[in-house]
Amino acid sequence: MRKSTANIMLVLVTIIWGGGFIAISTALDDLPPFTILMIRFLGAAILPIVISWKALCKLSFSTVLKGLFCGAMLFLAFAFQTFGLMYTTPSKNAFLTATNVILVPYLLWLVLKRKPTGKEMLASSMCVIGIALLTLKSDAAQINIGDLLSFICAIFFAAHMIALEKAAPDTDVFAMTALQMISAGILSAIFALSVEGIPKAIPASASIAIGYSIICSTMLAYLLQTWAQKYTSANHASMILSMEALWASFFSYCFFRETMSPAMLIGAALIFISVIYIEYQPKKE
Numbered sequence: 005m006r007k008s009t010a011n012i013m014l015v016l017v018t019i020i021w022g023g024g025f026i027a028i029s030t031a032l033d034d035l036p037p038f039t040i041l042m043i044r045f046l047g048a049a050i051l052p053i054v055i056s057w058k059a060l061c062k063l064s065f066s067t068v069l070k071g072l073f074c075g076a077m078l079f080l081a082f083a084f085q086t087f088g089l090m091y092t093t094p095s096k097n098a099f100l101t102a103t104n105v106i107l108v109p110y111l112l113w114l115v116l117k118r119k120p121t122g123k124e125m126l127a128s129s130m131c132v133i134g135i136a137l138l139t140l141k142s143d144a145a146q147i148n149i150g151d152l153l154s155f156i157c158a159i160f161f162a163a164h165m166i167a168l169e170k171a172a173p174d175t176d177v178f179a180m181t182a183l184q185m186i187s188a189g190i191l192s193a194i195f196a197l198s199v200e201g202i203p204k205a206i207p208a209s210a211s212i213a214i215g216y217s218i219i220c221s222t223m224l225a226y227l228l229q230t231w232a233q234k235y236t237s238a239n240h241a242s243m244i245l246s247m248e249a250l251w252a253s254f255f256s257y258c259f260f261r262e263t264m265s266p267a268m269l270i271g272a273a274l275i276f277i278s279v280i281y282i283e284y285q286p287k288k289e
Contacts, residue, residue, distance in 0.1 A: 006235070007235055007236055009235075010231070010232035010233075010234070010235040010236045011232070011236065011240075011244055011283060013228045013229075013231060013232040014228070014229065014232045014236070014241055014244040014245055015244060015247065016228060017225045017228050017229050017232075017245065017248075018244065018245055018246075018247040018248040018250070018251050019251050020220050020221055020224065020225045020228075021221060021225060021245075021248045021251070021252075022248055022250070022251025022252045022254065022255050023216070023220070023221075023251070023255055024216070024217060024220070024221035024225075025252045025255065025256070026213075026255055026256075026259055027212075027213040027214075027216040027217050027221060028040065028213070028217060028221075030209075030210065030212075030213040031210045031213040031214055031217065033209070033210070034206075034207040034209055034210040035203065035206070035207075035210055035214075036196070036200040037086045038083075038086065038192055038195045038196035038199060038200055039196045039200050039203050040214070040217070041079070041082055041083075041086075041188070041192035041195075041196065042189060042192040042193045042195075042196040042197075043203075043206070043214055043217075043218065044214070044217045044218050044221070044222045045075075045079075045185050045188040045189035045192050045222060046185070046186075046189035046190075046192075046193065047214075047218035047222070047223075048185045048189075048218050048219075048222035048223035048226070049182055049185035049186050049189055051223060052178045052179070052181045052182035052185060052223065052227070053182045053186070055178045056176050056178035056179035056181075056182055059176040059178065059179040060179045060182060060183075063175070063179060067171070067174075067175055068183060070167070070170065070171035070175075070183075071171060071175070071179070071180050071182075071183025071184055071187070072183055072184075072186070072187040073167055073171075073187075074164055074167045074168050074171055074180070074183070074184045074187070075183060075184035075185065075186065075187025075188040075189075075191075076187050076188070076191060077160050077161075077163045077164035077167055078160075078164050078184060078187075078188045078226075079187065079188040079191040079192055080157075080160040081157050081158075081160035081161040081163075081164060082157075082188075082192075083157075083195065084153050084154070084156045084157035084160060085097065085101055085154065085157040087150075087153045088100070088101075088150045088151070088152075088153035088154030088155075088156075088157055089150070089154075090150065091148055091149050091150025091153065092148055092150025092151050092153075092154060093141065095139045095140055095141045096139075096140065096141075096150070096151055096154065097150070097154045098135075098139045098249060098252070099135055099136055099139040099140050100151060100154035100155045100157070100158055101154055101157050101158050101161065102132070102135045102139070102158070102246055102248075102249050103132055103135075103155065103158045104158040104159070104161040104162040104165070104242055105128050105131050105132055105135070105242050105243060105245075105246045106128040106129060106131075106132050107158055107159060107162040108128075108162045108165055108166065108238050108239050108242040109124050109125060109128060109239050111159075111162050111163065111166055112166060112238060112239060115166060116166070120239065123281070123282065124239055124282065126281075127243060127278045127279075127281050127282035128239075128242075128243065128278070128282075130274055130277065130278040130281070131243060131246050131274065131275055131278035131279070133271075133274055134270075134271040134272065134273070134274030134275035134276075134277075134278060135246060135249050135271065135275060136271065137267045137268060137270055137271025137274065138249050138250065138253055138268050138271035138272055138275065139249055139253075139271075162238075162242065165233070165238040165241055165242055165245075166238045168180075168229070168230060168233050168238070169233050169237060169238040169241075172230050172231075172233045172234045173234050177227060177230050177231045177234070178227070180230050181223070181226050181227045181230050184226060184230070185222070185223070185226070229241070229245075240282060240283065243278065243279055243282045243283075244279055244283075246275055246278075246279070247275060247276070247279060249275065250272050250275050250276065253268060253272065
């Protein structure tokens with residue numbers, strides 16, 4: 005697979021996740037957050053397990069640990085994002101979550117001793133400014149515990165992308181996705197059942213949103229991300245995945261008629277330009 009095909013897959017993931025914001029906001033009207041995480045991760049694990057059962061049985065212990073670790077990072081990211089949302093505004097939570105874009109190069113430098121290039125730092129900084137313009141509201145200057153929790157969430161999302169870069173290349177895509185979903189699902193179940201209790205039923209009003217979340221936002225999206233990260237770096241993946249904020253705003257405008265201010269439009273343009281800039285490779289003469 006060419007890197008360009010991997011990038012297209014990641015763009016598709018951002019479109020799916022952008023629509024996922026609407027699905028999750030609908031489901032949260034009827035179900036508590038960690039119950040939703042439990043259902044979406046365990047539900048998304050079923051098909052990858054069935055498809056990759058033989059491959060799963062042949063995996064080495066170290067590979068299994070890598071996959072489970074990726075899933076744990078994923079769970080912790082969503083958990084801190086949920087906790088953060090309890091104490092801060094959705095706009096600040098969305099912005100701070102998206103700062104994983106600028107965290108990935110530094111974590112790669114810290115963990116793998118891979119020093120970021122000037123181009124990568126400029127692109128990630130431009131992208132964060134764009135996300136700020138797109139998501140932040142007038143209350144942005146007020147700092148609280150929810151903001152700290154949201155930032156910790158960004159660290160775990162960045163850690164997940166870096167861990168996946170190391171785990172994905174030599175592993176069956178369905179098997180690696182299954183391991184991530186199993187790990188995140190079990191951790192979500194422990195938290196959901198101990199804190200929120202056993203759900204009696206899934207309300208009909210939430211069933212479509214939950215179905216989209218399981219099939220599209222979780223199973224399909226993480227299959228595509230895992231596949232793409234076999235062929236592109238965590239740093240480039242984080243840049244492209246930042247377009248999730250752009251699509252979330254677009255779908256909010258389409259379905260909820262949320263206004264797009266001039267600052268938001270500039271922010272969307274900066275995100276798009278930063279992704280084009282980091283991916284542009286001039287042809288050699």
